[in-house]
Amino acid sequence: MTVRVKICGIRDEAGLDAACAAGADWVGFVFFSRSPRHVTAAQAFPLARHLPPDGPRAIGLFVRPTDDEIRHVLDTVRLDGLQIYDTAARAAAIRARFGMKVWLAAGIATRDDLPQACAVDGLVIESRPPAGAQRPGGNAQAFDWSLTGGWQAPVPWMLAGGLRPDNVREAVMRSGARAVDVSSGVETAPGIKSPALIEAFVQAARSL
Numbered sequence: 382m383t384v385r386v387k388i389c390g391i392r393d394e395a396g397l398d399a400a401c402a403a404g405a406d407w408v409g410f411v412f413f414s415r416s417p418r419h420v421t422a423a424q425a426f427p428l429a430r431h432l433p434p435d436g437p438r439a440i441g442l443f444v445r446p447t448d449d450e451i452r453h454v455l456d457t458v459r460l461d462g463l464q465i466y467d468t469a470a471r472a473a474a475i476r477a478r479f480g481m482k483v484w485l486a487a488g489i490a491t492r493d494d495l496p497q498a499c500a501v502d503g504l505v506i507e508s509r510p511p512a513g514a515q516r517p518g519g520n521a522q523a524f525d526w527s528l529t530g531g532w533q534a535p536v537p538w539m540l541a542g543g544l545r546p547d548n549v550r551e552a553v554m555r556s557g558a559r560a561v562d563v564s565s566g567v568e569t570a571p572g573i574k575s576p577a578l579i580e581a582f583v584q585a586a587r588s589l
């Protein structure tokens with residue numbers, strides 16, 4: 382089984398090169414100012430341009446964005462898709478408005494939280510943020526991976542939240558995920574990506 386991998390929160394060339402060298406399928410740029418991984422459109426532009434044609438696809442992460450915020454980024458940065466933290470209806474509207482692939486992030490606490498239908502291209506299934514969290518994701522928090530067992534996902538999905546090189550293999554086996562997304566687990570400090578951890582994560586995810 383080939384597990385696809387997204388490395389999120391790329392902020393510099395070292396992290397980008399490590400994701401490319403490791404064979405990641407996607408890299409994520411976080412356009413959310415309260416994140417330690419935040420990049421502006423001007424900062425993301427040279428990174429996205431540096432991606433090789435056969436390298437990872439570029440995903441832009443937005444939290445409750447206005448159309449103008451998305452437009453501002455898309456006017457500068459070449460993105461292949463959007464990861465949206467908002468309602469399912471708003472994510473579908475963004476997809477229709479911009480004509481881009483949209484992945485909707487869904488915070489999960491119980492089986493009932495798993496979406497049964499949606500009008501987006503994919504789902505990012507992760508834990509609900511802890512009380513008082515400053516951001517809806519990127520909190521290094523895992524959920525009970527067995528919750529997705531037997532779930533008939535309406536669209537392709539990826540598993541996220543609290544994944545690391547030392548637990549991603551178990552997470553994939555227990556959840557049944559065919560794609561995984563990581564940010565905190567490949568960092569030495571919030572916002573500081575480790576090339577060695579990126580390499581270890583991709584290898585571990587692909588070791589099944």
Ligand SMILES: O=C(O)c1ccccc1N[C@@H]1O[C@H](COP(=O)(O)O)[C@@H](O)[C@H]1O
Pocket residue numbers: 389390409411413416417418442444466505507516517518519520521522541542543544562563564565566
């Ligand atoms: O990474 C962030 O700072 C972030 C901010 C706001 C929303 C989502 C964010 N990250 C995404 O959250 C999940 C899980 O991340 P982690 O591995 O637990 O740190 C992942 O999809 C990140 O892309």
